Amino acid sequence: MMNCPEVMELMNRYLDADLNELESAHLMEHLKQCSDCSEMFERLRHLSAELENMPKVMPKYSLVDAIMPQLDQIDREREHPLMPEKSPQKVVPMKPRFWERLSFRSIGGVVAAGIIVGLFMVTYKPDTAQQADMELMSSQESAAADQKVEMQIDASSPSTSQTSGTPNQAVSQDVKTGGEQGGAVNPDTKSADMASKEPPASEGSKSGATHDSTKAHQGNTESSGGGHSNQGTTDSKSDVSSKSGNEGSDASNQTNPPTSLAKQEQEDGAAGDTQRKDRDASSDATLEDGQPVTVEIGSGEPRSLISDAGDKGGNNFLAVVEYDTANPDSRAEVATSNGAYRAVFEKNKFMIYNAKDKEVYQQKLTNGVFSNPLWAEDNKTLTYTFTPRKADGQMGEEQVIQVKVKAKDKEKQQEKGKKSKS
Amino acid sequence: MVEQQLIRAAQSGDRDALITLLRNIETHVYRTAYYILNNEQDAMDASQEALIRIYTKINSYEEKAQFKTWVQRIVTNICIDKFRRTKPSVSIEEHELVFRGDDNVEREVLSTYVAKDIQEAIEKLPEHHRAVVVLRYLQDFSYNEIADSLNLPLNTVKSYLFRARQQLQSLLQDYQKGGVR
Numbered sequence: 001m002m003n004c005p006e007v008m009e010l011m012n013r014y015l016d017a018d019l020n021e022l023e024s025a026h027l028m029e030h031l032k033q034c035s036d037c038s039e040m041f042e043r044l045r046h047l048s049a050e051l052e053n054m055p056k057v058m059p060k061y062s063l064v065d066a067i068m069p070q071l072d073q074i075d076r077e078r079e080h081p082l083m084p085e086k087s088p089q090k091v092v093p094m095k096p097r098f099w100e101r102l103s104f105r106s107i108g109g110v111v112a113a114g115i116i117v118g119l120f121m122v123t124y125k126p127d128t129a130q131q132a133d134m135e136l137m138s139s140q141e142s143a144a145a146d147q148k149v150e151m152q153i154d155a156s157s158p159s160t161s162q163t164s165g166t167p168n169q170a171v172s173q174d175v176k177t178g179g180e181q182g183g184a185v186n187p188d189t190k191s192a193d194m195a196s197k198e199p200p201a202s203e204g205s206k207s208g209a210t211h212d213s214t215k216a217h218q219g220n221t222e223s224s225g226g227g228h229s230n231q232g233t234t235d236s237k238s239d240v241s242s243k244s245g246n247e248g249s250d251a252s253n254q255t256n257p258p259t260s261l262a263k264q265e266q267e268d269g270a271a272g273d274t275q276r277k278d279r280d281a282s283s284d285a286t287l288e289d290g291q292p293v294t295v296e297i298g299s300g301e302p303r304s305l306i307s308d309a310g311d312k313g314g315n316n317f318l319a320v321v322e323y324d325t326a327n328p329d330s331r332a333e334v335a336t337s338n339g340a341y342r343a344v345f346e347k348n349k350f351m352i353y354n355a356k357d358k359e360v361y362q363q364k365l366t367n368g369v370f371s372n373p374l375w376a377e378d379n380k381t382l383t384y385t386f387t388p389r390k391a392d393g394q395m396g397e398e399q400v401i402q403v404k405v406k407a408k409d410k411e412k413q414q415e416k417g418k419k420s421k422s
Numbered sequence: 423m424v425e426q427q428l429i430r431a432a433q434s435g436d437r438d439a440l441i442t443l444l445r446n447i448e449t450h451v452y453r454t455a456y457y458i459l460n461n462e463q464d465a466m467d468a469s470q471e472a473l474i475r476i477y478t479k480i481n482s483y484e485e486k487a488q489f490k491t492w493v494q495r496i497v498t499n500i501c502i503d504k505f506r507r508t509k510p511s512v513s514i515e516e517h518e519l520v521f522r523g524d525d526n527v528e529r530e531v532l533s534t535y536v537a538k539d540i541q542e543a544i545e546k547l548p549e550h551h552r553a554v555v556v557l558r559y560l561q562d563f564s565y566n567e568i569a570d571s572l573n574l575p576l577n578t579v580k581s582y583l584f585r586a587r588q589q590l591q592s593l594l595q596d597y598q599k600g601g602v603r
Contacts, residue, residue, distance in 0.1 A: 008584070008588075009580075009584065012580075012583065012584040012587060013580075015587075016558070016564075016565065016583070018565070040591075043591050043595065044587055044591055047587060047590055047591050047594065048559075048587070050537075050540055051540065051555065051558075051559040051590075052559055053537075054457070054537065054540065054541075054559060054560065055537065056453065056560070057452070057453055057456045057457075058449055058452065058453075059448065059449065059452040059465075059466065059469065060462070060466075062445070062448065063448045063451070063452060063466070063469055063470050063473055064441060064444045064445050064448055064473060066466075066470060067470050067473055067474055067477075070474055071441075071474070071477055074474070074477065074478060075437070
């Protein structure tokens with residue numbers, strides 16, 4: 001007679017047509033006698049059928065056609081080593097090579113973004129900024145008052161996601177800034193990253209002239225737009241206008257790099273440098289703030305730092321909240337500013353409770369230290385730093401983990417309603 | 423057969439053959455990327471990257487492996503890489519996400535679209551589990567082919583696939599319970 005876990009494997013292999021006759025017979029026999037297994041079998045069969053019926057998606061356009069210019073380029077580069085011998089011009093000028101690498105699409109993008117940025121610079125007036133501010137508020141549903149709070153949080157803790165912007169943007173932002181916090185990536189890497197995607201941007205910013213930095217803007221605009229959504233030019237336009245609204249927005253707010261750049265350019269001309277400095281400053285802040293993470297809890301006493309639920313988010317990140325799986329008595333708890341959720345780390349588990357104190361999520365935790373849990377302004381996204389402890393007791397590399405309370409559409413809508421009212 | 427000839431021609435420098443080969447596989451490449459990344463734009467980017475890599479590395483393909491598993495290895499690697507870069511956030515490998523949906527509101531909403539539910543549930547799987555499911559169900563790969571593509575031992579493939587099913591099943595069950603289905 002087989003036991004149920006063994007049968008579970010048979011069920012799975014049955015679904016993959018991996019059973020011989022004898023095994024199938026065993027399976028069927030067991031299913032007749034065991035109602036639990038037979039219920040499970042039904043469900044798995046159903047699931048497997050659903051999975052087989054998943055839409056066979058197709059690309060919107062031919063991918064090969066789309067990459068053809070790049071393939072041509074690769075061919076040209078491959079032939080290149082031979083060229084000096086064959087062709088009379090021995091010295092290959094840098095410029096042509098640089099331009100060759102540009103596809104028409106990216107040139108178009110550069111030009112378009114340049115025009116947009118140019119227009120913005122020409123038409124920029126304080127008055128306009130006010131108007132844009134209004135736009136920003138209406139389009140992003142975030143109260144102006146909140147923005148200051150956000151900025152503070154951003155400066156010290158990059159993991160806070162912004163209320164502004166779509167949820168998608170917030171997520172990817174967190175990831176980027178998360179990397180910085182982990183110390184593995186330095187702030188400039190990100191721009192380097194962008195640049196590598198967009199060759200013109202990198203070349204442009206290297207040469208550093210005002211004209212070139214416009215190109216750099218464009219690079220940023222493009223890559224941020226492309227990464228987040230399929231919205232095209234319109235998106236980058238609205239970006240620009242919202243930028244002007246974000247008067248004084250911090251450099252760490254990466255959604256709008258072009259804006260802050262443009263502003264700084266106007267203010268002091270040396271756009272590139274200023275921005276780099278700003279970035280450095282923000283990352284320093286991160287490090288300082290991040291340091292308490294490594295503070296050890298000396299005593300075995302239960303440690304609970306409960307942030308004030310009523311306090312508008314501001315309190316959360318100041319406290320050093322940490323949970324260490326090696327310390328069975330430790331405990332960490334953080335509530336959202338609206339009190340809708342509470343995240344608790346204790347007894348090797350991570351739990352999220354809702355306002356009614358009902359447990360909504362539970363995760364088992366792996367060995368390590370969980371620190372600085374912080375709810376984002378959306379009251380749904382929790383970010384914390386996890387430092388794994390390896391088997392030999394050494395600490396691994398810090399990583400920033402983000403957990404999002406899964407959208408309950410109803411509640412979401414309610415929240416949206418609230419927001420737009422406020 | 424035809425494919426093998428194309429590959430040989432491509433490897434000996436026939437560019438048209440190589441392009442034809444790429445055209446033949448682009449849908450497969452895209453499909454895998456789409457279901458691993460769960461996002462059209464990312465899938466487009468990743469599959470283009472994969473095709474370019476195949477174009478440049480065609481000579482490193484050896485006939486002892488199946489071409490389709492070689493291709494899928496390239497695309498899954500790119501996707502998993504991309505996936506890590508864009509959302510290193512929730513890795514269920516470390517944190518087994520147990521959904522304790524006792525909340526009626528929650529379930530009600532989650533039970534609306536079957537296909538969407540499944541896709542959503544797949545999105546909750548850790549990257550390798552997800553890749554195994556995608557290769558099994560969207561590429562119709564056998565255990566061995568999946569193992570070759572992902573460079574994983576056969577037993578690992580099985581346990582990933584079985585655990586993924588288990589997890590999907592329980593996620594979907596949670597979705598259904600409060601539902602009006």
